[in-house]
Amino acid sequence: MSVLILGLLIFLGVHSLRIFADGWRSRQIARLGEKPWKGLFALVSLTGFVLICWGFGLARQHPVLLYVPPLPLRHLNALFTLVAFVLFVAARVPRNRIKAKLHHPQLLAVKVWAFGHLLATGMLHDVVLFGAFLAWAIVLFAVSRRRDRLAGTVYPAGSLKGDVLAVVIGVVAWLAFALWLHLWLIGVNPMT
Template identity: 75%
Template sequence: MPVLILGLLIFLGIHSLRIFADDWRNRQRARFGELGWKGIYSLISIIGLVLIVYGFGLARQHPVPLYVPPLWLRHLNALFALLAFVLVAAAYIPRNHLKAKFGHPMLLGVKIWAVGHLLATGMLHDVLLFGAFLLWAVLLFIVSRRRDRAAGAVYPAGTLAGDLLALVIGIAGWAVFALWLHLALIGVNPMA
């Protein structure tokens, strides 16, 4: 569990700079330049992610049950994951209504993904992983929306083409992950 916790601290820590140390982050971007900062940020993120994956695998070898969710919640999680994939796709597809309305659909996707997994799993390592991501996404969404309001940020209006593209890409990504990659990478068949 310590490796998982360390990975979460590193990964979510670097991704929380906008929440807790935005001025420091801006100074580092100026100091290292945009590409230099992105390189450092990416390296730290990758280290954190590798530690999360490795630590999660170690923690799964010694499970500590906290609760046993009913089977139907596991199936409901597939729907949560589908919504999450569409929201994440909407974060990168220009001119869609989800981005126009919420500004930060990826963070909404992370929240839905985390809640779905918290409902569907009940081991301590699951609660730690998904609970940490849920807390991070909630805090960053609040801070980001507050920053948007203060700056008077307006996102481009959504279009039907943008909506359809986000929907198609999100569903395709979900299908590939749910039907093949989840089992191959994580060892759990979410459709079983």
């Protein structure tokens, strides 16, 4: 469990700089330059992500059951994950009304994904992983929305084309992940 927690601290820590050390972050970008900062950020993030994956795999070898979710919640999680995929894609597709309305759909995607998985799983390692991501996304979403309001940030208006692209790409990506990649990468078939 310690490797998983270390990975979460590194990954979520570096992704929390805008929450806790925005001024320091800005000074480092000015000092290093944007590209070197992004490279360093990516390296630290990747290190944390690898530790999360490795630590989660290790923790799964010593499961500790906290609660047994009802079977329907496992199936409900598929719906939560579908919504999360669409939100995640909406963060990247230009000019869609989802992003125009919600402003930070990627953080909402993380919240929906984590909450759905907390409903569907009951092992300690699941609660640590998904609970950490849920707490982080809740805080960062609130901070990001506040920062947008203070800065007067206006998101571009969306279009039907952007909406359709976000939904179609999100659904196709979700299908690929749910039907094949989740089992291959994580070892769990989410459709059973």
